[in-house]
Amino acid sequence: MNKLTTTEELLLQRRTVRKFRNQSLTLEQYTRLMEVARQAPTSNFLQQCTIIHVTDMHLREQIRAICQQQYVGANGDLIVFVVDLYRNHRICAQLGLADDALNSTDAFIQGMEDTLIAAQSVVMAAEAMGLGCVYLGSIQNDIRSIIQMLHLPKLTFPLVALQVGVPDQMPELKPRMPLNLRSFENSYQDVFDLNHFAQYDEIVQTYYDLRDSSKHVDPFTQQVASKLSHTCFKRNDILKVIQDQGLCQY
Amino acid sequence: MNKLTTTEELLLQRRTVRKFRNQSLTLEQYTRLMEVARQAPTSNFLQQCTIIHVTDMHLREQIRAICQQQYVGANGDLIVFVVDLYRNHRICAQLGLADDALNSTDAFIQGMEDTLIAAQSVVMAAEAMGLGCVYLGSIQNDIRSIIQMLHLPKLTFPLVALQVGVPDQMPELKPRMPLNLRSFENSYQDVFDLNHFAQYDEIVQTYYDLRDSSKHVDPFTQQVASKLSHTCFKRNDILKVIQDQGLCQY
Numbered sequence: 001m002n003k004l005t006t007t008e009e010l011l012l013q014r015r016t017v018r019k020f021r022n023q024s025l026t027l028e029q030y031t032r033l034m035e036v037a038r039q040a041p042t043s044n045f046l047q048q049c050t051i052i053h054v055t056d057m058h059l060r061e062q063i064r065a066i067c068q069q070q071y072v073g074a075n076g077d078l079i080v081f082v083v084d085l086y087r088n089h090r091i092c093a094q095l096g097l098a099d100d101a102l103n104s105t106d107a108f109i110q111g112m113e114d115t116l117i118a119a120q121s122v123v124m125a126a127e128a129m130g131l132g133c134v135y136l137g138s139i140q141n142d143i144r145s146i147i148q149m150l151h152l153p154k155l156t157f158p159l160v161a162l163q164v165g166v167p168d169q170m171p172e173l174k175p176r177m178p179l180n181l182r183s184f185e186n187s188y189q190d191v192f193d194l195n196h197f198a199q200y201d202e203i204v205q206t207y208y209d210l211r212d213s214s215k216h217v218d219p220f221t222q223q224v225a226s227k228l229s230h231t232c233f234k235r236n237d238i239l240k241v242i243q244d245q246g247l248c249q250y
Numbered sequence: 251m252n253k254l255t256t257t258e259e260l261l262l263q264r265r266t267v268r269k270f271r272n273q274s275l276t277l278e279q280y281t282r283l284m285e286v287a288r289q290a291p292t293s294n295f296l297q298q299c300t301i302i303h304v305t306d307m308h309l310r311e312q313i314r315a316i317c318q319q320q321y322v323g324a325n326g327d328l329i330v331f332v333v334d335l336y337r338n339h340r341i342c343a344q345l346g347l348a349d350d351a352l353n354s355t356d357a358f359i360q361g362m363e364d365t366l367i368a369a370q371s372v373v374m375a376a377e378a379m380g381l382g383c384v385y386l387g388s389i390q391n392d393i394r395s396i397i398q399m400l401h402l403p404k405l406t407f408p409l410v411a412l413q414v415g416v417p418d419q420m421p422e423l424k425p426r427m428p429l430n431l432r433s434f435e436n437s438y439q440d441v442f443d444l445n446h447f448a449q450y451d452e453i454v455q456t457y458y459d460l461r462d463s464s465k466h467v468d469p470f471t472q473q474v475a476s477k478l479s480h481t482c483f484k485r486n487d488i489l490k491v492i493q494d495q496g497l498c499q500y
Contacts, residue, residue, distance in 0.1 A: 004282075005379065007260060008286065008378055011286045011375050014289060032258065036261045038432060039426055041373070043385070045424070045473060045477075047426065047427050047432070050433070050434070052435070053434070054436060091444065092475050095471065099478040101479070104485070104486060104488070110387060112366070113385075113409075116363055116366035117366060119367075121370060125258050128255040137359075153438060159363075176288045176297065177297050182287075182288060183288075183301045183303070184300070185303050186306045190340070192344075193344075194345075221345065224296065225345045228338060228348075228351045228357075229342070229348055239498055
């Protein structure tokens with residue numbers, strides 16, 4: 001087997017960047033990222049993802065307030081990835097054909113696939129260009145407001161955003177769970193005795209997190225427990241918002 | 251701006267491969283792909299994706315029968331990407347802590363993000379290694395059976411699969427919708443008058459599809475209409491299956 005390709009190295013060495021230089025993407029850089037998103041694999045060739053580039057400073061501030069992360073909409077560029085079943089609905093409507101299928105969970109999942117596959121393709125292209133990225137799942141903190149701000153119609157749903165820019169930090173590689181706890185052959189294996197996480201817990205504790213260098217880092221299992229028991233999951237109306245958008249009716 | 255990096259070229263030139271040589275991945279190749287999946291970005295550091303490598307020939311045949319695509323489980327390797335909230339549930343249970351958050355749509359979406367981001371990272375690594383891939387959303391044709399076959403517990407959901415192998419075809423680049431119909435600034439734009447798809451419709455018609463070279467290729471708008479009006483979306487119980495798995499309860 002040959003040595004690693006540049007692409008593999010990028011993938012294996014990737015870090016989330018949360019601090020960017022005070023510099024926006026050039027039009028050429030942004031256009032390339034969009035070309036990559038455009039060419040990304042799409043489920044059933046339905047192309048159910050739309051991208052919104054947020055350049056308006058007031059809008060950026062509003063989104064930052066929702067995300068509660070100071071780097072959102074600050075240095076670099078803010079890009080929102082939207083599941084979009086509305087465009088195909090408009091096509092069907094003009095052709096005078098039924099499209100009830102767009103209200104199904106099946107269709108929504110296909111749109112989510114298009115959207116996340118496009119987002120990850122953009123992340124990889126950006127990193128290959130020397131840029132850094134952070135995924136912003138935090139737009140879900142108040143997704144109804146995001147829908148209003150971006151004037152998103154029914155049959156669309158903003159899934160994730162990215163902040164992309166010129167890195168102004170080089171975080172340590174964040175250690176991931178060993179493969180024997182995440183990857184199985186032919187059949188799922190319940191191998192999750194706490195003992196099996198002990199070594200990984202130690203590794204996580206020694207990881208130096210730039211976000212919080214002054215603070216003690218919890219072991220992985222403790223992080224999971226504290227994240228699932230409070231704060232991070234206060235977003236209880238997401239299914240309702242999705243269904244109010246006309247999606248996932250069945 | 252510099253010329254394209256290899257990674258960008260890969261992303262811009264990518265094609266779905268559906269015909270593979272009679273050759274499995276080497277252990278080294280497969281392990282590299284798993285290392286890439288392992289290192290992929292993860293929402294909230296919860297690492298909620300699990301991967302099942304389907305090597306058993308009987309199981310492969312059963313999955314092929316569900317997918318109804320002759321290349322599924324045939325030449326190359328079959329890999330299933332599973333949204334996995336069960337592992338973290340087991341951690342919390344052993345620590346004696348509540349984890350009701352795992353039943354939320356918020357948590358499920360985070361798991362879907364991990365899963366699709368890992369899958370697309372694997373696709374890109376595979377293509378960088380000279381391999382080809384096809385996404386298999388078709389496992390959703392009978393997802394309850396897939397859950398049983400792979401012995402997936404509650405709080406998991408198999409989202410997509412990949413068939414990966416040594417390419418035995420070089421499809422034409424499939425033309426995508428122009429960016430002015432998919433990418434906006436600050437605000438969604440309803441610019442979907444059928445006229446605006448006319449040129450793209452022509453381009454799609456001239457695309458030579460290896461899957462169906464003998465057949466007339468419909469314009470894009472016609473494809474959308476025929477896909478949404480019948481056949482492709484007969485999978486009406488997916489939300490119920492997801493909820494039966496204990497996911498998306500609210």
